[in-house]
Amino acid sequence: MLRCVWITALMALSATSSEAQVPAASAAPAPPTAAPAKPVKPVQLADSTPRGKLKNPYSASDKTIVSSGAALFVSAACSGCHGGTGGGGICPPLTDGVWIYGGDDDTLFRLIAYGSQTLQSKGYTRKAEENVVAPMPAMGEVVATDDDLWRILTFIRAQYHGPPECRLGCPGSGNAAP
Secondary structure, three states: OHHHHHHHHHHHHHHHHHHHOOOHHHOOOOOOOOOOOOOOOHHHHHHHOOOOOOOOOOOOOOHHHHHHHHHHHHHOOHHHHHOOOOOOOOOOOOOOOOOOOOOOHHHHHHHHHHOHHHHHHOOOOOOOOOOOOOOOOOOOOOOOOHHHHHHHHHHHHHHOOOOHHHEOEOOOOOOOOO
16 A cells, blocks of 8 residues: 555656646647547437437448457347358348348447337338348347447448448438438
8 A cells, every 4th residue: 555655656746847847838738629428328329319310430441440349249249140240140131231220320329229129119110121030139238338339330331241332221222321
């Protein structure tokens, strides 16, 4: 305990002495930064955001986000039903352009957060069929935060290999992004 106090005091003294070496006139004010949004449960975000307004802040080209999304995909047990890379298993593939309820960010976020039964109770309808279709369980309490869910969706987007025009839902099918 005494050692921790001594180390903390030494670190504070070191920081103070290094600050003292910088002339006050040369210190530029730090630019204002927006506070990061406090992470919330996915269901909380879906409940508090108007339909059609949820947008993924990440890009499928960001390898760091995709990698963390892959780990979350596995740890949330998504891979148990949808396969290790989202290519399908006992549930539909997530990579082929067939989006059962729609392929836009808002719909996919809500589908995962609420599950298919609650999503349907909120007015969403099936827009497509797959060979393998099962009810989607609500994962909004399994996935820890909205940020984790966006990372999972970014991983899914990065795995996509279907028709380019269907990346966010197929045009003309009622399954396109709004």
